[in-house]
Amino acid sequence: MHCTTQTFNLCYGHRLLGETGKPSQVHGHSATVILTLQNTTLNERGQVYPKTKVEETIGSWITNDLDHSLILCNTDPLLPALNSLNERVYVMHENPTEENLARLIYTRATGYGLPVESVEVWDTENTxxxxxRDPEETENTDA
Ligand SMILES: [Zn+2]
Incomplete structure (x- = not known):
């Protein structure tokens, strides 16, 4: 099995609904996203997947849609005020935890046809x- 990883920087703000203390306050992270691609075979150029295509798809989406955004749940009471001020907000249907961010990025990357094995979101150097990938999912061999 062949694996490659690509790393992206992701600066974002969020707050977690249902939490108390610091996580419930708007705060920011300078996170690292590690995308791992996996395939049993290599393409004609000897790659798991072309790195330029990764940059043009999921890398571009992370940069343009998530980076330097405030990421909030669609039920967050801050949304109407921020929207009226034309603030940059990315709205999720779930609480914007690192777990949900990892799944969001995974889902977006697989939607682009990337053979994603995993997405890691390091929100601090320690966590x-x-x-x-669900083991029941079929492997994507498009490259
Ligand atoms: Zn946080």
């Missing part, structure tokens, strides 16, 4: 959330 990370990982979302991995």
């Amino acid at each position: 990370r959330a990982i979302y991995t």
